[in-house]
Amino acid sequence: MAEYEWNLDLENLVKDLSGIVGEKWVITQREFMESYLRDETPDALRPKPAENLILVKPSSSEEVSAILKLASSRKTPVFPVGGRTGLVGAAVPTKPGIILSLERMNKIEIDGENMMAVAEAGATLADLIKAADEANLFFPPHPGDEGAQIGGLIATNAGGSRAVKYGVMRNYVKGLEVVLPTGEIMSLGGKLLKNNTGYDLMQLIIGSEGTLCVITKAIIKLFPKSKSMVTLIVPFNKRSDALKAVPEILRSGAMPLAIEYVQIREIEEAARHLNEKWPVEKGFAQLIIILDGTSQEEVLLKCEEISKICEANNAMDIMLAETSEEQDRILRIRSNIYTALKPRMIDILDVTVPPSSLEKLMDEVDSIAKKYEAYLPAYGHAGDGNLHVHIMKDEHMNLKTAEKMKEEIYRVAIALGGVITGEHGVGSLRIKNLSLALSKKHVEIMKRIKKIFDPNNILNPDKVLP
Numbered sequence: 001m002a003e004y005e006w007n008l009d010l011e012n013l014v015k016d017l018s019g020i021v022g023e024k025w026v027i028t029q030r031e032f033m034e035s036y037l038r039d040e041t042p043d044a045l046r047p048k049p050a051e052n053l054i055l056v057k058p059s060s061s062e063e064v065s066a067i068l069k070l071a072s073s074r075k076t077p078v079f080p081v082g083g084r085t086g087l088v089g090a091a092v093p094t095k096p097g098i099i100l101s102l103e104r105m106n107k108i109e110i111d112g113e114n115m116m117a118v119a120e121a122g123a124t125l126a127d128l129i130k131a132a133d134e135a136n137l138f139f140p141p142h143p144g145d146e147g148a149q150i151g152g153l154i155a156t157n158a159g160g161s162r163a164v165k166y167g168v169m170r171n172y173v174k175g176l177e178v179v180l181p182t183g184e185i186m187s188l189g190g191k192l193l194k195n196n197t198g199y200d201l202m203q204l205i206i207g208s209e210g211t212l213c214v215i216t217k218a219i220i221k222l223f224p225k226s227k228s229m230v231t232l233i234v235p236f237n238k239r240s241d242a243l244k245a246v247p248e249i250l251r252s253g254a255m256p257l258a259i260e261y262v263q264i265r266e267i268e269e270a271a272r273h274l275n276e277k278w279p280v281e282k283g284f285a286q287l288i289i290i291l292d293g294t295s296q297e298e299v300l301l302k303c304e305e306i307s308k309i310c311e312a313n314n315a316m317d318i319m320l321a322e323t324s325e326e327q328d329r330i331l332r333i334r335s336n337i338y339t340a341l342k343p344r345m346i347d348i349l350d351v352t353v354p355p356s357s358l359e360k361l362m363d364e365v366d367s368i369a370k371k372y373e374a375y376l377p378a379y380g381h382a383g384d385g386n387l388h389v390h391i392m393k394d395e396h397m398n399l400k401t402a403e404k405m406k407e408e409i410y411r412v413a414i415a416l417g418g419v420i421t422g423e424h425g426v427g428s429l430r431i432k433n434l435s436l437a438l439s440k441k442h443v444e445i446m447k448r449i450k451k452i453f454d455p456n457n458i459l460n461p462d463k464v465l466p
């Protein structure tokens with residue numbers, strides 16, 4: 001993006017912001033904003049935060065609007081942040097300006113009749129799961145860190161485990177309230193399952209990583225709570241057997257909520273990291289399959305069908321977890337593979353290919369690992385064709401080699417009809433790779449859209465667009 005003239009008169013800005021949200025909610029001391037200067041991106045690649053930042057915590061959409069009007073008139077950069085669990089540096093404030101946290105806007109109302117939640121952007125994923133559960137409803141997706149906020153989940157179009165059956169964030173969001181960088185408050189969609197009124201700006205905003213507008217509220221579709229849910233852990237000696245079973249399971253009609261692929265070395269490391277023990281010690285490769293249904297009989301029938309498919313693909317002893325405690329424990333350990341590996345990691349990729357091409361992708365990743373003598377642990381959301389390949393630190397690895405390897409993996413994914421990111425987004429880390437995936441025309445249209453929403457380029461500059 002072209003550079004703009006930004007104007008940061010800190011002293012007056014603090015005074016004006018205090019007039020909007022109250023002095024208590026304008027933080028200028030660096031030591032009190034440390035955790036807002038980074039997200040969960042591995043240290044080696046995470047962008048450096050700027051100096052001269054002001055952290056502001058509004059309590060209403062009107063306050064957000066006043067902050068953005070002020071920032072627009074002064075051409076001051078604004079960085080919307082959620083739970084700072086992102087993995088591509090999208091929430092890091094890279095220019096002097098305002099960090100905007102909506103954590104005080106965290107109310108959730110459940111509309112049981114329409115099976116929808118109306119959630120403010122600062123509510124967390126944990127809050128939403130709990131509120132739905134208390135109303136006997138269910139919010140299926142589970143991007144690993146429950147500290148993520150509604151605004152962040154929508155701005156990144158998060159996916160995670162349990163997206164196989166009902167899809168990713170974009171499939172749940174039915175309405176949004178947003179504030180444009182110039183301060184106007186806009187409502188989009190509603191408690192509607194059908195809406196064809198004009199261009200769908202709401203879907204454009206979902207996944208826009210804080211670059212087009214600030215999300216303040218969302219209407220989110222919920223599902224009836226499953227009467228019965230089980231988790232299977234299916235061990236295989238060979239990766240190819242595990243991956244061959246996946247498209248067969250998808251075709252069987254016993255549609256699982258999640259089909260996760262893990263390898264024994266990393267899943268056991270995640271368990272140790274949490275002082276837990278992984279319950280299935282057999283096999284090099286394992287599938288974790290979550291099934292739900294309206295009765296125990298229905299779910300057990302699905303289990304039987306899936307077990308048959310897995311056994312025909314050489315699965316060993318299948319473990320069935322039925323209690324919610326055991327199933328939560330399994331999901332928690334799975335969600336912590338990243339956290340366990342992170343200290344030794346340079347980057348986590350989230351390439352996505354058509355599900356039936358996952359095996360080919362993994363074979364190609366193995367060849368790349370061999371060529372560079374690298375350890376590239378991989379696991380992922382197998383039912384979605386979404387693979388997390390980790391580039392780890394070791395004696396052969398430096399940032400330049402990591403970049404080269406990453407580009408090779410991206411090229412392979414694209415050649416298989418895939419994309420460079422299926423979950424985490426572009427943020428600041430993937431901008432340099434965007435031209436591999438998108439045409440010049442595509443990027444040009446994106447830049448024009450950005451200009452329409454944000455004529456002064458104040459909102460999350462340095463992100464998504466080259």
Ligand SMILES: Cc1cc2nc3c(=O)[nH]c(=O)nc-3n(C[C@H](O)[C@H](O)[C@H](O)COP(=O)(O)OP(=O)(O)OC[C@H]3O[C@@H](n4cnc5c(N)ncnc54)[C@H](O)[C@@H]3O)c2cc1C
Binds near residue numbers: 039153339
């Ligand atoms: C252990 C772990 C596991 C994870 N597993 C998954 C996974 O399985 N699937 C997956 O998809 N992701 C996963 N993630 C990544 C991350 O949790 C998601 O990207 C999540 O959606 C980010 O939400 P957040 O609130 O933390 O956003 P942040 O990291 O704070 O911000 C992310 C982006 O959203 C923007 N943003 C935040 N709030 C707003 C708002 N109110 N309005 C406009 N823009 C806003 C920011 O500017 C930034 O661009 C994982 C992360 C961790 C640490």
